[in-house]
Amino acid sequence: MRTNDPFIPEIEKASKQEIKKFQERLLKENLLYLKNYSGFYSELFEKNKIDIAKINTIEDLRHIPVTTKDDIQKRNNDFICVDKNKILDYITTSGTLGDPVTFAMTDKDLTRLAYNEYISFVCADGSSNDVYQLMTTIDRRFMAGMAYFLGLRKLGAGIIRVGNGIPELQWDSIKRFSPTTLIAVPSFILKIIEYAESNGIDYRNSSLKKAVCIGEPLRNTDFSLNLLGSRIKEKWDLKLYSTYASTEMSTAFTDCSEGIGGHHHPELIITEFLNENNEPVREGEEGELTITTLGIEGTPLLRFKTGDICNYHSELCKCGRNTIRLGPIVGRKNQMIKYKGTTLYPPAIYDVLDNIPGIENYVVEVSTNKIGTDEILIRIGLIVPDINFEKKIKDNFRAKLRVTPEIVCLPISDIDKIQSPDINRKPKKFIDNRKNAHNE
């Protein structure tokens, strides 16, 4: 091996069988840790008469009940396995019942998090020669920004912590420090392109070559770029990488240069893909990603149902990693919409709307109609009001999703008010008014 080959952990180059055996060994250690230190899981084992000595394989996990977001909300303190004096960083996520949920991180957990992002950035063709412009928040009790910082530091790359928003400051940093790579929400990349165009910035000839994209999928399930991905690519020939992660997982699934799904890191997490009855789906079928964290001290999770629906792929990747890959997240399980016989998730609707020029903002609302099925109403704010626009939008939906929801055009300010009735909360693009709605 040449010394300048990018770092790939040995286990990720091992055979599928070796990876499985390796994970099963780690699983045993983690089960023992949970039994000894987790109030929630020691009780769960006892109540369900689970003898952890008999859980030896990934398949055996099926004997253990799954953990849900509600469980973590209701029993938050019982999930934390360490004393307060071992906690270094407090992170919160929005809970299912309104109150935030705390994730406690120990020194060891931060080291693990740094390793996770380090190998993820290497996977996305990063090296110590790169300079990253970090366009995501690093404070406000979020995990992501800090995780990227720690990973980039371990990688030895340059980091510019601009944070989110403020296109002017983003361009100022790009001119000053010549970053090679953006870490950004992809729709915000469109915003900084817009800013560059209206301010005469020659963005195509800037120092930037790559973008690691978070929070929104760039690709369709066949890995072709979705509308958002192709709109960025048409304007600006950046190499795009998706990364998918969450606080609960403390682990990222990041594209390699092949762009065919986010690679699984078997030393950090066990993945299962389950149907509604918590049975494993077959490869190629959509399932809910269910995870068991490995090596976490503060707030480890066992069979946690993430709510994220995706496909997995196990054929070997050309990059040399033999781990499975996650396809783009098609949606949240509780946001699944059954509309006129088609199963839809809000991100597919956003992808259509985000890519019709002239739409400034929108709200997608789902409700239950008289016959008990889902109805979709999309309220749209137009830059230039136009009566013929509705038809154009409907044509777009028909072409892309094969169904046409009901559409109403309103002034942009009206949509703003619906999106943010409370200034302290994140603007909402999705409102679920269905009978069994489970709003997060």
Ligand SMILES: [Zn+2]
């Ligand atoms: Zn790969």
